[in-house]
Amino acid sequence: LFLVDKVLCESCDPGNAPALLTLVVCLKLALFPFIHYLDYRKVYWLIAGVSRMTLQANMLRKFLHYNDESLAYVDESRLIMAMSRDSADLVVEGYCKMMPLISSLCRLIMLLMYQILLPYITGDADQMISASSMMEQLAPAFVFPIVMLAFLQFRNPRTLYYLEAMKNCQNRMLYHIRQTLKNYDLIRDYRQRGHYVDGYEQRIREYNKAWVNTQSIIANDKKFAPWLTLIFISLYTYFAGLKVVNGPLGLGSFLNSLATYQAIGDLWGEIYEILLNIQNTFDALNTMVEFLNLQTDVAHRMAVGEQNRQMVLETLALYADKPDRKRDPADLICIELRQFSFQFRSRGLVGARLEKSTACLPQGGLYTLVGPPSEGKGTVLRLLGEMMLPYVDKVATTMESGSGGLMIPTHLRALHIMRDPLFVEGTLYDNLCFGSIRDSDDTRMERVCGILRMLKMPEHIIQTTEKNDVVEDWLSILSSTECSLLHIARALVANPEIICIHKPALFLNTEMGDNVYNCLKRFVEHRGLDQDPAKFYRRRPRTVVLSARRVEGTGSAVADAVFAVSQDYGMHLIDPQSPQLGLT
Numbered sequence: 390l391f392l393v394d395k396v397l398c399e400s401c402d403p404g405n406a407p408a409l410l411t412l413v414v415c416l417k418l419a420l421f422p423f424i425h426y427l428d429y430r431k432v433y434w435l436i437a438g439v440s441r442m443t444l445q446a447n448m449l450r451k452f453l454h455y456n457d458e459s460l461a462y463v464d465e466s467r468l469i470m471a472m473s474r475d476s477a478d479l480v481v482e483g484y485c486k487m488m489p490l491i492s493s494l495c496r497l498i499m500l501l502m503y504q505i506l507l508p509y510i511t512g513d514a515d516q517m518i519s520a521s522s523m524m525e526q527l528a529p530a531f532v533f534p535i536v537m538l539a540f541l542q543f544r545n546p547r548t549l550y551y552l553e554a555m556k557n558c559q560n561r562m563l564y565h566i567r568q569t570l571k572n573y574d575l576i577r578d579y580r581q582r583g584h585y586v587d588g589y590e591q592r593i594r595e596y597n598k599a600w601v602n603t604q605s606i607i608a609n610d611k612k613f614a615p616w617l618t619l620i621f622i623s624l625y626t627y628f629a630g631l632k633v634v635n636g637p638l639g640l641g642s643f644l645n646s647l648a649t650y651q652a653i654g655d656l657w658g659e660i661y662e663i664l665l666n667i668q669n670t671f672d673a674l675n676t677m678v679e680f681l682n683l684q685t686d687v688a689h690r691m692a693v694g695e696q697n698r699q700m701v702l703e704t705l706a707l708y709a710d711k712p713d714r715k716r717d718p719a720d721l722i723c724i725e726l727r728q729f730s731f732q733f734r735s736r737g738l739v740g741a742r743l744e745k746s747t748a749c750l751p752q753g754g755l756y757t758l759v760g761p762p763s764e765g766k767g768t769v770l771r772l773l774g775e776m777m778l779p780y781v782d783k784v785a786t787t788m789e790s791g792s793g794g795l796m797i798p799t800h801l802r803a804l805h806i807m808r809d810p811l812f813v814e815g816t817l818y819d820n821l822c823f824g825s826i827r828d829s830d831d832t833r834m835e836r837v838c839g840i841l842r843m844l845k846m847p848e849h850i851i852q853t854t855e856k857n858d859v860v861e862d863w864l865s866i867l868s869s870t871e872c873s874l875l876h877i878a879r880a881l882v883a884n885p886e887i888i889c890i891h892k893p894a895l896f897l898n899t900e901m902g903d904n905v906y907n908c909l910k911r912f913v914e915h916r917g918l919d920q921d922p923a924k925f926y927r928r929r930p931r932t933v934v935l936s937a938r939r940v941e942g943t944g945s946a947v948a949d950a951v952f953a954v955s956q957d958y959g960m961h962l963i964d965p966q967s968p969q970l971g972l973t
Contacts, residue, residue: 396409396410396413436484436485437480437481437484437485440480440484440485441476441477441480444476444479444480444677445472445473445476447681448468448471448472448476448677448680448681449472451680451681451683451685452468452680454685454686454687455683455684455685455686456684456685456686456689457686457777458684459683459684459685462683463680463683464560464564465564465567466560466561466563466564466567467560467676468680469563470556470559470560470563471673471676471677471680474556474559474673475556475672475673475676475677476673476677478669478670478673479670479673479674479677482666482667482669482670483666483667483670483673483674486663486666486667489659489663490660490663490664490667493656493659493660493663494660496656497653497656497657497660500649500652500653500656501653503649504646504649532621533614533617533621533653533654533657534657536617537613537614537617537657537660537661537664540613541661541664541665541668544606544610545668545671547606548606548607548610548668548669549668549671549672551599551602551603551606552603552669552672553672554599554602554603555596555599555600555602555603556672557599558592558595558596558599558600559596561592561595561596562589562592562593562596565585565588565589565592566589569585569589607665607669610665611662611665613661614654614657614658614661614662615658617654617657618651618654618655618657618658621650621654622647622650622651622654625646625647625650626647629643629646629647630643686778689778690778693778693779694799696794697795697796697797697799698799700725700727700794700796701722701796701798701799701800704722704723704796705718705719705722708721719798719800719929720752720753720929720930721751721752722752722796722798723749723750723751723752723796724749724750724751724752724773724796724797724798724887724932725748725749725750725794725795725796726746726747726748726749726794726795726960727747727794727795727796728745728746728747728794729743729745729746729747729779729794729795730743730744730745730746730959731743731768731772731777731779731780731795742765742768742956743765743768743769743772743954743959743960744956744957744958744959745959746959746960746961747961748952748960748961748962750932750934750950752798752801752886752929752930752932753913753916753930753931753932754913754932754933754949754950755909755910755913755932755933755934755935755947755948755949756932756933756934756935756948756949756950756951756952757934757935757936757937757944757945757948757950757951757952758770758934758935758936758937758951758952758953758954758960759936759937759938759939759940759944759945759951759952759953759954759963760953760954760955761955764954764955764956765954765955765956765959765960766891766936766954767808767891767936769934769954769960770805770889770890770891770934770935770936771805771889772795773795773797773803773805773887773889773934774803774804774805774806774887774889775797775803775805776805779794779795797887800929801885801886801887801929801932802885802886802887803885803886803887803889804824804880804883804885804887804888804889805889806876806877806880806888806889806890806891806893807891808891808892808895810872810873810875810876811876812864812872812875815859816857816858816859816863817850817853817854817857817863817875818834818837818854818855818857819857820875820879821837821841821854821875821878821879821882822837822879822882823879823883824879824883825882825883825884831882831883831884832882834854834855834857835919836882836918836919837854837878837882838851838854838855839918839919840878840881840882840908840918840919841854841878843908843911843918844874844877844878844904844905844908845874845901845904846871846874846875846878847871850867850871850875869896870896870897870901872896873893873895873896873897874897874901874905877890877893877905877908881908881912881918884917884918884920885931886929886930886931886932887931887932887933887934888909888912888931888932888933888934888935889934889935890909890933890934890935890936891935891936892935892936892937892938893905893906893909893935893944894906894937894942894943894944895938902942902943903943906943906944906946906947907947909933909935909947910933910947912931912933913930913931913932913933913949916928916929916930916931917931940963940965945965946965948965950962951963951964951965
């Protein structure tokens with residue numbers, strides 16, 4: 390408007406044109422570097438990075454506290470994609486689009502205000518705020534949002550359907566990859582490489598088909614706002630152009646309004662595309678909400694801990710009148726099952742069961758659980774190692790039921806050792822010190838290597854541990870026997886007060902198995918391995934509870950007490966020498 394009516398018009402003074410054109414150019418050049426700087430600085434605001442970290446870290450924290458029912462429900466592939474893909478999409482395409490949305494709305498308001506105040510700026514008395522001119526100037530502000538929101542509402546179910554289908558195909562691809570990596574040895578042994586490749590290609594074809602459907606929907610959605618702008622500008626050009634020809638509307642005002650309406654259309658197009666991006670994150674938002682609201686075992690664990698603490702306090706009160714200067718009263722508290730029963734259900738099926746049992750395991754002993762296969766020995770070990778939580782009346786859960794009490798002294802650290810050895814990324818020394826406080830007396834290199842020698846590990850394993858070299862591929866050279874021994878060594882390095890271990894000699898021959906049992910017995914007798922003898926009485930007693938395949942083995946021979954576990958009789962003390970094994 391300024392250029393046409395004040396600078397380039399036929400009646401304008403040509404002598405002022407260079408100065409006015411210089412002013413216009415300088416204003417344009419002065420603003421752009423400032424806008425460029427603001428866009429550049431947005432990268433360093435760290436809004437997206439902090440938001441992603443908050444979502445992803447909280448999802449991992451939530452997953453690590455899921456209860457058994459939630460873990461049984463969760464599809465690991467969906468969870469991985471939610472942590473890596475959905476959380477990033479939600480932040481970048483959803484949360485971080487709020488500021489551009491506000492910016493576009495503010496610019497739109499400024500343009501509309503400019504259109505309203507234009508007659509006052511130009512001094513055009515004929516167009517000063519009449520009802521008809523007001524409606525004409527504000528028409529885009531009402532037409533665009535109503536039509537776009539209606540279109541978004543109409544297209545939303547279809548868009549979300551195809552987005553969810555595409556993401557499900559991605560999840561199935563990831564699941565196939567995970568299963569292939571996990572079962573590589575099985576695939577190689579049974580020569581099923583081609584079958585798995587064909588299966589993966591089929592999932593890729595499904596994803597490609599879903600991707601085409603989704604992108605076609607998105608491409609059509611994105612063209613709606615330009616189509617709307619084009620129609621409106623075309624109508625305005627025709628009807629306002631007639632006014633210019635007939636004289637009521639000046640050329641400068643016509644061109645200014647045309648540019649303004651084009652800018653308004655472009656801004657509504659920006660807003661529409663931002664809303665589309667936000668709408669496309671609804672599926673990711675639903676997934677995040679679903680995973681972040683699954684049940685955890687925190688309340689259950691707190692209730693069990695409080696129940697345990699009350700039983701410990703009651704037991705300590707019994708020793709208040711019988712002081713023993715040689716022993717800490719806390720060391721006299723036993724691990725007890727008081728008429729305890731337990732039943733674990735997973736999706737309606739009984740996964741683990743323990744009949745009503747009463748047993749007492751004093752601290753500082755080695756106890757062996759024997760019994761028929763699949764009769765509850767692993768259940769008892771998981772309960773004692775706090776991997777499974779006993780039933781508590783105050784906590785509503787559909788997974789467990791039971792009665793009685795299970796008392797584990799709350800000041801003791803119980804470590805549950807699963808049957809299959811697992812290793813984490815890092816050096817061999819890092820794996821042996823996993824779960825222990827680094828740079829402490831327990832993780833001294835001399836102590837770690839000493840425990841390996843007690844377990845009669847090969848010398849090259851000890852040398853690899855001493856090297857502590859990240860580059861060396863130590864895991865590929867380990868045999869099944871060495872993995873099993875390292876699995877036990879890690880528990881002994883951690884030096885907990887209670888060790889619950891499944892069949893420690895399962896992968897070992899008789900000689901090596903006997904040595905492991907003797908090491909566990911030494912761990913109990915000396916209150917830890919390779920510890921200062923002068924501080925013996927300053928350390929808590931060590932307790933080991935293990936399961937064995939048979940009563941006649943070394944596991945029962947070195948035990949301070951042997952307990953039989955069965956579904957019919959629960960858990961109770963037996964005499965290993967009795968031919969009836971105490972089962973009657």
